[in-house]
Amino acid sequence: MENGRVYRGSCHCGAVAFEVTGRLEMIDECNCSICTKKGYLHWIVPRASFRLLTSQEDMATYSFNTGVARHYFCQRCGIAPFYVPRSDPDKIDVNVRCLEGIEPGAIALKKFDGRNWEAAFRAHRGIEPSRPPHGGGKD
Numbered sequence: 001m002e003n004g005r006v007y008r009g010s011c012h013c014g015a016v017a018f019e020v021t022g023r024l025e026m027i028d029e030c031n032c033s034i035c036t037k038k039g040y041l042h043w044i045v046p047r048a049s050f051r052l053l054t055s056q057e058d059m060a061t062y063s064f065n066t067g068v069a070r071h072y073f074c075q076r077c078g079i080a081p082f083y084v085p086r087s088d089p090d091k092i093d094v095n096v097r098c099l100e101g102i103e104p105g106a107i108a109l110k111k112f113d114g115r116n117w118e119a120a121f122r123a124h125r126g127i128e129p130s131r132p133p134h135g136g137g138k139d
């Protein structure tokens, strides 16, 4: 199986920069409180596919609600180019808007109903409604 290509991303000022190896074929758009306000477009990738090129110390972290998600943002310019999502805390959620040379409108978009997080998470994972979800979600 092919690994795809290398995408480069960054915050606005460049203090936070990273590379992702993969194939960007689907973007998730979430309607929860924070994603709506940020305009975040999600691409969730394995940690092994993600490489931070700058210092972790240039990022601040915001957490709320369950505290599982770790919303990183640049301390200098405030842009949030990636984070650890509640739905997949073992992965990295890349903000497609922060990738270089990507036109988000040209990529398939899938809606995630983050306002009804538990139900949306079960659908996301293909879990039967009767079984409780484990792990976290997008928020």
Ligand SMILES: [Zn+2]
Residues within 6 Å of the ligand: 011, 012, 013, 014, 015, 016, 074, 075, 076, 077, 078, 079
């Ligand atoms: Zn910045």
